[in-house]
Amino acid sequence: MAREWTDLFIVDGAGAPAPQPDPEPVARERLRDRFRRLRENMRKTRQALTSEIRETLFEDLSEETWERLEEALIYADVGAKTTAEVVAKLEQEATAGRLSGGEALSDRLVELLAEIATAGDDRIELRAKPTVILVAGVNGTGKTTTVGKLAWHLRRELGRSVVLAAADTFRAAGVEQLELWAQRAGVAFVKGPPGADPGSVAFDAIASARRDAADVVIIDTAGRLHTQDDLMAELSKVRRVIAKQIPEAPHETLLTVDATTGQNGLRQARLFSDAVNVNGLVLTKLDGTAKGGIALAIAHELGIPVKLIGIGEKLEDLRPFEPSEFARALVT
Amino acid sequence: MFDSLAEKLQATLADVRGRGTLTEADVSAAMREIRLALLEADVNFKVVKRFTNAVKERALGANVIGQLNPGQQVVKIVSDELTELMGGAARDLSFSPRPPTVVVMAGLQGSGKTTATAKLAHYLREQHGSSVAVAACDVYRPAAVDQLIKVGTQAGAAVYEQGTDRDPVKIAAWARDRAQSEGKDVLIIDTSGRLHIDKELMAELANIKLAVRPHDVLLVVDAMTGQDAVNVAEQFAEVVQFDGVVMTKLDGDARGGAALSVKEITGKPILFASTGEKIDQFERFHPDRMAQRILGMGDVMTLIERAESAYDEQQAAELERKIRKQEFGLDDFLDQMRQIRRLGPLQSLLGMIPGLGKELRNAKIDEREFDRLQAIILAMTPQERRHPELINGSRRLRIARGSGTNVQAVKQLIKQFDQMRKVMRQVSQGKMPDLGALMRQAR
Numbered sequence: 001m002a003r004e005w006t007d008l009f010i011v012d013g014a015g016a017p018a019p020q021p022d023p024e025p026v027a028r029e030r031l032r033d034r035f036r037r038l039r040e041n042m043r044k045t046r047q048a049l050t051s052e053i054r055e056t057l058f059e060d061l062s063e064e065t066w067e068r069l070e071e072a073l074i075y076a077d078v079g080a081k082t083t084a085e086v087v088a089k090l091e092q093e094a095t096a097g098r099l100s101g102g103e104a105l106s107d108r109l110v111e112l113l114a115e116i117a118t119a120g121d122d123r124i125e126l127r128a129k130p131t132v133i134l135v136a137g138v139n140g141t142g143k144t145t146t147v148g149k150l151a152w153h154l155r156r157e158l159g160r161s162v163v164l165a166a167a168d169t170f171r172a173a174g175v176e177q178l179e180l181w182a183q184r185a186g187v188a189f190v191k192g193p194p195g196a197d198p199g200s201v202a203f204d205a206i207a208s209a210r211r212d213a214a215d216v217v218i219i220d221t222a223g224r225l226h227t228q229d230d231l232m233a234e235l236s237k238v239r240r241v242i243a244k245q246i247p248e249a250p251h252e253t254l255l256t257v258d259a260t261t262g263q264n265g266l267r268q269a270r271l272f273s274d275a276v277n278v279n280g281l282v283l284t285k286l287d288g289t290a291k292g293g294i295a296l297a298i299a300h301e302l303g304i305p306v307k308l309i310g311i312g313e314k315l316e317d318l319r320p321f322e323p324s325e326f327a328r329a330l331v332t
Numbered sequence: 333m334f335d336s337l338a339e340k341l342q343a344t345l346a347d348v349r350g351r352g353t354l355t356e357a358d359v360s361a362a363m364r365e366i367r368l369a370l371l372e373a374d375v376n377f378k379v380v381k382r383f384t385n386a387v388k389e390r391a392l393g394a395n396v397i398g399q400l401n402p403g404q405q406v407v408k409i410v411s412d413e414l415t416e417l418m419g420g421a422a423r424d425l426s427f428s429p430r431p432p433t434v435v436v437m438a439g440l441q442g443s444g445k446t447t448a449t450a451k452l453a454h455y456l457r458e459q460h461g462s463s464v465a466v467a468a469c470d471v472y473r474p475a476a477v478d479q480l481i482k483v484g485t486q487a488g489a490a491v492y493e494q495g496t497d498r499d500p501v502k503i504a505a506w507a508r509d510r511a512q513s514e515g516k517d518v519l520i521i522d523t524s525g526r527l528h529i530d531k532e533l534m535a536e537l538a539n540i541k542l543a544v545r546p547h548d549v550l551l552v553v554d555a556m557t558g559q560d561a562v563n564v565a566e567q568f569a570e571v572v573q574f575d576g577v578v579m580t581k582l583d584g585d586a587r588g589g590a591a592l593s594v595k596e597i598t599g600k601p602i603l604f605a606s607t608g609e610k611i612d613q614f615e616r617f618h619p620d621r622m623a624q625r626i627l628g629m630g631d632v633m634t635l636i637e638r639a640e641s642a643y644d645e646q647q648a649a650e651l652e653r654k655i656r657k658q659e660f661g662l663d664d665f666l667d668q669m670r671q672i673r674r675l676g677p678l679q680s681l682l683g684m685i686p687g688l689g690k691e692l693r694n695a696k697i698d699e700r701e702f703d704r705l706q707a708i709i710l711a712m713t714p715q716e717r718r719h720p721e722l723i724n725g726s727r728r729l730r731i732a733r734g735s736g737t738n739v740q741a742v743k744q745l746i747k748q749f750d751q752m753r754k755v756m757r758q759v760s761q762g763k764m765p766d767l768g769a770l771m772r773q774a775r
Contacts, residue, residue: 140442
């Protein structure tokens with residue numbers, strides 16, 4: 001039920017360029033097979049677990065059922081508010097006799113959660129040339145790694161040419177880090193002199209993309225806490241610089257959110273949105289044990305959808321967000 | 333922005349005052365608010381249950397008298413209980429009798445290990461005058477070694493690295509030998525971020541521990557971590573039996589409930605708190621401040637602080653009189669410093685309130701500095717404190733010896749104090765001085 005990369009992006013109908021082949025097709029093929037098998041295995045395990053848990057969760061309908069459900073959702077970091085609403089709704093439907101049996105309840109629960117997770121348009125605009133994607137987030141949430149992965153997928157799955165902008169001019173060796181990712185992903189890279197103004201690096205990257213008729217520019221920014229007013233102002237400034245260059249840009253502004261984040265994620269999303277109008281989230285580090293329920297709270301309270309999920313540290317470990325899959329995993 | 337838990341509780345317990353004691357019904361109602369507040373603060377669900385049950389016991393039958401209203405009373409009980417839970421016996425790093433002391437930093441990706449490594453190095457150099465080396469054992473993340481070279485050098489530490497093509501366990505062992513032969517006091521080993529469920533990488537961490545026999549293994553935890561903190565801590569505890577925790581990114585507004593959860597579940601103390609971007613924003617962990625933060629007691633002066641404030645009306649009037657009559661002495665100076673120091677837990681919160689001014693945001697008391705000043709003042713006789721102009725050469729020497737400092741430090745204190753007295757005179761004459769200047773002059 002995984003979502004295709006081609007579904008994630010909004011592109012023009014005809015004339016899409018062919019995906020670019022890799023220099024070593026045979027080795028890649030073997031690797032891809034291995035990963036496909038791995039994904040299959042993981043899916044099987046998860047499905048097995050799901051049916052197991054579903055049974056115990058809705059074994060009998062008592063007060064405990066709703067408490068257990070509440071517990072499960074809180075554990076997933078969905079937060080007290082959204083949890084209360086979901087449980088209340090499900091309890092109401094069950095009491096009204098509209099749902100009978102554990103299976104019906106489970107299905108309806110997943111449906112409800114998936115509905116909430118589907119806030120707004122969860123696709124990424126790619127029609128503009130160049131499309132400018134701005135990536136922001138708190139320190140340590142995985143911005144640079146995500147930028148590298150996204151570039152790779154854009155090149156490989158959609159045959160786009162990509163330019164990466166090293167607008168993180170603060171972090172020690174931040175530019176070097178992104179440069180390495182650009183090399184791994186096989187895409188172009190633009191940086192400024194040490195300590196350069198992030199806005200000017202973004203500007204240069206976009207100018208360079210126009211010159212070389214590149215398709216996408218992805219701008220990596222420095223990690224910052226949403227409570228640092230001066231840094232949030234700096235981020236707004238970067239956005240303004242971009243908008244001045246290309247009126248509709250940035251076409252996409254992604255906020256990286258670590259799946260282990262608790263309720264503070266809501267404040268992060270709110271304040272970053274105030275500064276730069278966030279279109280979508282990248283929920284990172286979902287390969288751990290955290291469920292990333294905070295994304296549900298963000299979708300519910302702020303209407304910002306998750307568009308991508310990060311599931312590891314390798315180039316391949318990025319996937320389009322799939323609401324039902326996510327919803328099911330929340331209560332597994 | 334920060335709804336005062338005390339206020340919420342007061343609304344819940346509105347009709348208690350007349351009765352004088354808290355009944356079971358009162359306490360249950362209060363516990364619900366507390367439970368919500370703690371969950372909102374990301375304290376682990378199980379820990380919240382255990383905690384509220386414990387508090388319930390204490391709150392039942394508690395006498396509601398004195399200056400605190402029932403809501404405040406309950407919050408105080410909760411705050412005390414939280415502080416106790418997170419404090420206990422304060423622990424410092426374990427130092428080896430024979431150098432080097434080896435410290436291993438571990439944790440999830442993005443938790444802030446490399447930054448914390450540099451900050452710890454800086455802290456140890458400043459606090460203990462230690463010679464420190466840091467070792468780059470993250471060979472996986474692009475440019476991780478470069479990052480440690482930059483921040484480690486900034487911290488004044490020697491950086492040991494062997495690039496990214498060698499086994500981290502071997503690099504760690506090599507670093508330990510080198511630290512020993514170079515006579516370093518401390519070696520801090522920075523490792524790569526790893527998932528607690530990654531068997532291979534957890535085994536690698538266990539092997540690093542075996543290879544270097546560290547005196548301290550520190551788990552680095554991001555303050556914004558939610559319910560998953562417990563899973564992470566449990567696994568790391570099982571595989572590498574870490575000794576303590578470093579909480580990072582506390583300069584954000586995450587309430588930091590993960591701190592309580594980790595302590596409760598693993599019993600390991602939180603040793604350090606990283607509170608900002610700069611390399612010196614790293615300090616010993618204060619359980620009472622964390623307790624207040626978790627409870628979201630973000631009012632500038634919480635209702636409880638006001639009620640308990642040692643600075644009541646009478647004292648204020650007395651101080652004013654002293655300033656006017658220029659009887660303001662070093663005892664009063666010490667008192668003022670103590671007052672400002674008590675603002676400590678709220679200083680980061682103060683900084684977030686718009687309009688309060690940059691001065692207060694930067695009004696931070698250096699703990700060590702304060703201890704030194706206090707020692708000097710206490711080594712003076714009461715008469716010397718009232719009339720510092722009496723202090724001549726031989727008295728200075730005596731005071732210096734008695735406080736474990738030097739004559740220069742004593743001289744400087746008196747000079748600073750004189751400057752402060754001048755400023756105080758301005759205040760008494762109706763001029764409002766620059767608070768920032770006040771703080772700076774007090775250093």
